[in-house]
Amino acid sequence: MMDFKEGKQKFIESWGKMASDWGINRTMAQVHALLLIAAEPxxxxxxxxxxxxxxxxxxxxxxxxxxxxxxxKQLRTGERKEYFYAEKDMWVVVRQIILNRKKRELEPMLKVLEEISGVENNCPESESFCTVVRDIRKFSNKANQTLDALVKADATWLSNPLFSLLR
Amino acid sequence: MMDFKEGKQKFIESWGKMASDWGINRTMAQVHALLLIAAEPxxxxxxxxxxxxxxxxxxxxxxxxxxxxxxxKQLRTGERKEYFYAEKDMWVVVRQIILNRKKRELEPMLKVLEEISGVENNCPESESFCTVVRDIRKFSNKANQTLDALVKADATWLSNPLFSLLR
DNA sequence: CAGAATTTTCAAATACTTTTGAAAACAAAA
DNA sequence: TTTTGTTTTCAAAAGTATTTGAAAATTCTG
Structure with missing residues (x-):
């Protein structure tokens, strides 16, 4: 059976690895991992x-x-130091990540797609361009709506029968 | 009304920007954008x-x-040069991306979670560790299953009534 | 086969991101 | 107010990732 210290190392390491694959600073993810599994702040x-x-x-x-x-942040009366603890409810964690990335990345992209969906269409090249932009826009809007729904839904969503219906 | 050339630039630029936010080489995404909107290979x-x-x-x-x-790749008889074209069906594009990232990133993470879910649990620290790992594992397995379902589903999924039920 | 066109490779250069650590700023206590 | 403990900042250093370009490999053609 694996010992605690080794498991902890492995977890921190692969949480960091995964995050950096997704464009998130590796160390930020490692700090997150450390706080996630900490018993105390x-x-x-x-x-x-x-x-x-x-x-x-x-x-x-x-x-x-x-x-x-x-x-x-947790402040303790009579102590100068600041303590930190992570949100441990996975549903809340994922929801926060979705909210952040949606706002920072998906929404700006949607704005650009909207802007460029009005290019003048008068040659075969612009024809092809407009078709693709229209499709991507349709798709992204749908994704955006679905994420909104997901974020509005509560923690029970995961065990919602609808979820399993998708299988 | 925006002209085609300007729209094209904007599209390539923001497709690249979005990709690099997600840990994908910016130039790779720009090449992809260029081929996506090209009328011909x-x-x-x-x-x-x-x-x-x-x-x-x-x-x-x-x-x-x-x-x-x-x-x-497209090979043309009587021509030495190779021509390249992008898959333009957004459903197929997204499906491919999900498949690739799932295999390269989610699956290795699941494997690690499985490994470390067997750490010895005999102190408050390991207690907290095991709880979090168990939750993340549950969550990731669910996500994995859902992605499988998504990938198996066909292009009509997006307009599937189930999809809108989620709202 | 030799030559020409084209693609692939990869070491070095460049560009970009992250980390360090010491100094500055800040805040509580004396 | 001065001292002391703590957090924040940020320029420089270290570390990564990407890009270049010229040479090697490949593939077609005559």
Whole structure:
């Protein structure tokens, strides 16, 4: 049976790997992983020593995770240090990630698609262009709507019969 | 009304931007965008001059797009040059992307989760670890199943009543 | 087969991203 | 207010990823 320390390392490592495949800073994901599995909130110093990263790096990535709404600060009366803990409900985690990426990436793309869906169409090249842009726009709008629905839905969605109907 | 050339530039640029946000080489996405909107298959030389990139770069990215199953080669009898065209059915495009990323990223993660779901659990730290790993594993398995279903479903899925029921 | 056209490779150069660490800013305590 | 503990900032360094371009390999043609 694998021991805890080894499992922890593996988890942090592959969470980081996966994130960097998806265009997210590897260290940010590792900090996230560390806080996800922590039994108690951690200080910046604990994050630094656990992951063997600098103070600046720890600070910047904890901050980014808070911007994403995945990590929160805990202040303890009588203590100067700040403690950090991750949101552990996977449904909330995924919802936050969807919300963030949708806003930062999908929505700007939709805006561009809308802008360029009005190009003048008077040659075979622009014909082909317009057709593809129209299709992508239709598709993206649908995806956008579905994500909205997903985000509005609550945690029970995963066990919703509708979900299994899709199989 | 926006002119074709400007629209084309904007499209290529934002397709590349979006892709790089998602951990995909920007130039690869730009080549993809160019081929997506092209009325006819293009040669490597045309890709090079349209995007102003080197021969090696064009070759490597066209190749990668073929590996992803998003671009195909067309050979013309009596011509030495190779022509390339993109799959334009958005449903097929998205399906290919899902298939590729699922295989390269989600599946390895699932494997790791399975491995580490058997860590010994005998302290508060490992307790917290096991709980989170179990939740993530449950969630990822569900996501994996849903993606499988999505990929198996056909193009009509998007207009399937089930889809709108999710709203 | 030799020559010409074309594609592929890959080491080096360039560009981009992340990390460090020390100094500055800040905030609580004395 | 001064000291002390803590967080934040950011320029420079280190680390990664991408691009180039010329040489090698491949493939077609005569």
């Amino acid at each position: 951690l200080t910046a110093d604990e994050v630094m020593s656990e992951l063997d990263i600098s103070r600046g790096n720890a600070n910047m990535n904890i901050r980014a995770l808070m911007d994403w709404g995945l990590v929160h | 293009l040669t490597a030389d045309e890709v090079m001059s349209e995007l102003d990139i080197s021969r090696g770069n064009a070759n490597m990215n066209i190749r990668a797009l073929m590996d992803w199953g998003l671009v195909h």
